[in-house]
Amino acid sequence: MPDRYLTLVNAPVGRALATRVGLPRPPRLRRHRPGDPVVDGEVLLGAPGTARLVSAIAETLVRVGADVATPLDGPVRTAAAQANLDAKIFNPEAASRDRRFRALVLDATSIDRPERVDDAYAFLHAAIRRVRSGGRVVVLGTPPPDCDEAAEAIAQRALEGLVRSLAKELRGGATGQLVYVARGAERQLESTLRFLLSARSAFVDGQVIRIGAPIGDAETVDWTSPLAGRAALVTGAARGIGAEIARVLARDGAHVVGLDVEPTQNELRRGMQELGGTALTVDITADEAPDEIAALLPTGRVDVVVHNAGITRDRSLARMSEREWRTVLAVNLTAPQRINEGLLRRDAIASGGRIVCVSSISGIAGNAGQANYATSKAGVIGLVETSAPALGKRGITINAVAPGFIETQMTAAMPVGLREAGRRLCSLRQGGLPVDVAETIAWLASPGSAGITGSVVRVCGQSLIGA
């Protein structure tokens, strides 16, 4: 079901009408197209004081070929110079009214006491109006538990409120995120910065992302084809979000092993043929499923596992049958857990592997009529959080994405009122697309994302639900 309201208010007549009547006008979000640069406009890089991440940020900006400006402060200019970044200057007192930025990047790691959060205010206050439609604001800090002093931890924690609020204030499809980078994990930043600055993160908004020490061996990443030479298992790959995940991972170079249930096997086979992948027809709830999958893997091993397969059987808890309850939990929660265990037992997930589970904001917030579904998706978060330490020792990361309202067949079948509410009750005032979930998974599945594990990243346009 296309978002007719969004189409209407972005047409000339509808735009005029919406403006006059004061209706919200959700913007058309830009999505990544092959060949697009990471950022196609000027990036303003701020780093007050002695910041810890600015060198790594500057080096990434050089590699992505971004046009960069910095405020006049000496340290950020020095860091830019050392990174060979030909950064221009931005002085809010002298800049022309029409100077705009595609992205603001603030290294806030020098903020070590609450008074110094002023530095973040000063930078963002001076530049926030200059963010273009579809722009990005990325603030980087130190994870509060990593801070040496209480004052620093408090100040760093305070950044969350700032970033979540400005993400809500940004207009025109611009997004804001906070990235906490642990000490010593500075070099793990690149894949995340690339993702957040690019149109790939179109529907990720108001998120807090944590980057820690790298899991497994450091690898050099080919950013144009990060998954080249890797096999990626995607469950539920026949249609919807799963098919999109398969497409995006294949685009990034992966050999996709698409798995789905028998009734969808024609679609699955066709899809996998197009991607040059392999189709597996397996019932993931069957006892022997993990063994079967392991046996059917073309090389006997995979590098990426995406637990996407999921079902809903919505009914209030009072009226929900035991079967409705059990089926949903079996597909959504027990199957991923058993498949992980089965593959790991056979050593079928390579070191450097990436497991990405699909959770849901229902799993975070709960949802009336979805007790089974929300339970399963909350359980998935539990799976991610509890497996991360042990998997880390094997060089494998595990994370979850939690989609909000995504335009799929499932949401098209919703009652109109609920559907409209789902679309509009987020900062971006619209539903996301399957590709938004897929891009987020591709980022977490990248060999460059070794610093992220045990995390849940919402793909919800900063939905008000469960926020």
Place this chain on the structure above:
Amino acid sequence: MNAKPRRVAVLGGVRIPFARQNGPYARASNQDMLTATLDALADRFALEGETLGEVAAGAVLKHSRDFSLTRESVLGSKLAPETPAYDVQQACGTGLETTILVGNKIALGQIEAGIAAGVDTTSDAPLALNDDLRTALLDFTRARSNGQRLRAISRIRPQQLVPETPRNAEPRTGLSMGEHCAVMARDWGIARGEQDELAAASHAKLHAAYEAGFYDDLVVPFLGLQRDQNLRPDSTVEKLSSLKPVFGGDDGTMTAGNSTPLSDGASAVLLASEEWAKQHEIPVQAYLADAQTAAIDHVHKREGLLMAPAYAMPRMLARAGRTLQDFDRYEIHEAFAAQVLCTLRAWEDPVFCTQKLGLDAPLGTIDRDRINVHGGSFAAGHPFAATGGRIVATLAKALHERGAGSGVISICAAGGIGVTAILEAVPTGEAGA
């Protein structure tokens, strides 16, 4: 030719007070002003009838009849008619470039003494025929038949009778100097307030120097003008801040107050070998120790038009084995406050210094109290080719009074050119004369 270059002595300079466009010098020609200035220099150093090695001078805005402006001025002056002369044109760098040219000949022993000078009038400006009219008239004179003559004449239109006035615009960009500088001000984030402060300080310092008698022997009255006409002793940041921007759009930062006005005037400096100075019993005020001219590519690389001094300076410093902080006096031509501030910021900027200048570290900050101590171009005015001579004479005298130390000059010019030079004081005790 000498095996080793000789020290080049700056003996002193004079200028006529600088006038505003269409002020007291409105009807004075470049030749009038240059001749008067050469005579004033001859009076001061008793050069009447003296044959010098050469006089090098120039003007930026020049009538076609003034193709040999300097030589004609020498012939009309008190100098011996046997003194050779030639014209130089390097926009606002002319006055300093002539100093370098004359100085180099002295250093090589090719001449013993010479005068470097410059003059400009924006009032008595050359007007040119409209180009279509000009080509029609030229075709008419080349025509061999009445038919051809008629065809040439028939191309003439009434609107072609409006003459072309010289434009203060870069030939290859079409942008005025001010608009170019406004782009630089934006690029370097130069705020309005700092520009106005610089401009106000220029007026205050020039006024103080006049009051202290510093300019008594440097400025010779001309056509009733005693001091630089543009000098506003009562100029303040508050007054300057009320002016509307003239460059860079309505949210620009550059005003008539923090840009130099169009002006008329001339200056001249006497340079010589130490031997010649001794023979003529003229004390040496300073030595011309080094110089560097550089140019940037404002056309293809979109470099800031007036940023060339930022490039010239480090090359000269490296050769001279000095740092930017080594000097006691800095004379930075105030074309626009933004230009001065862009240059200072560039030298402080790690990105510019490493990536554009290829240095390991920024050149660093200059003590603002040492810059343009006796006032600058905002207050004095800026007759293009005369500014270099004003600065060389001012710095040489200042170093002479200090009796120690050294000073550096930085001048930006149209066409993306920058000229820099180092003057060194004659240490007290060393026989100047």
